Amino acid sequence: NVICSIVFSKRYDYKDKKFLAPMKNMNNVFEMTSSLSGQLYQMFSKILDYLPGPHNNIFGEFDALKAFVAEEVKTHQASLDPSSPQDFIDCFLVKMQEEKDQPNSSFHMKNLITTTFDLFIAGSETTSTTVRYGLLLLLKHPHVQG
Numbered sequence: 001n002v003i004c005s006i007v008f009s010k011r012y013d014y015k016d017k018k019f020l021a022p023m024k025n026m027n028n029v030f031e032m033t034s035s036l037s038g039q040l041y042q043m044f045s046k047i048l049d050y051l052p053g054p055h056n057n058i059f060g061e062f063d064a065l066k067a068f069v070a071e072e073v074k075t076h077q078a079s080l081d082p083s084s085p086q087d088f089i090d091c092f093l094v095k096m097q098e099e100k101d102q103p104n105s106s107f108h109m110k111n112l113i114t115t116t117f118d119l120f121i122a123g124s125e126t127t128s129t130t131v132r133y134g135l136l137l138l139l140k141h142p143h144v145q146g
Contacts, residue, residue, distance in 0.1 A: 037054045
C-alpha cells in the first residue's frame with residue numbers, strides 16, 4: 001500500500017478485491033519464476049517458447065498486472081489537473097503533455113505503463129520481503145528486541 005500511495009495516490013483496503021487481484025497475480029509470478037519450470041524457462045527460453053507447459057502461464061499473470069496499471073492510468077487521465085499532480089502517474093502524464101510534439105520523447109503511454117508496472121512490482125515485492133525477513137530475524141534472535 002505504500003507503493004500504491006506513491007504510484008496511484010491512494011491506499012486500498014486489504015480486503016478490496018481490486019487490490020487483492022494484482023497481489024495474487026504478483027504472488028503467482030514469483031511462485032512461477034521460482035518453480036522448476038520457471039527456472040528451466042529462464043535458462044532455455046528459446047526452446048521452451050515452442051513447448052506447452054506451466055511456464056506459459058506467467059504471461060497471463062503479467063498481462064493481468066499490466067491491465068490493472070492501464071486501468072489506473074485511464075482513471076488518472078480522466079481526472080488529471082496539470083497544475084496539481086498527485087502522484088507519479090500524474091507527473092508522467094503532465095510531462096507527456098509537455099513533450100507531445102517531440103517525436104523522440106521517452107514520455108509516452110507505453111513507457112508510462114511499463115514504468116508504473118515496474119515500480120508497482122518491484123516496490124511491493126521487495127518491501128514485503130524485507131519486512132518478512134526482518135520479522136523472521138527478530139523471532140530467531142529475541143534478545144535484540146529489547
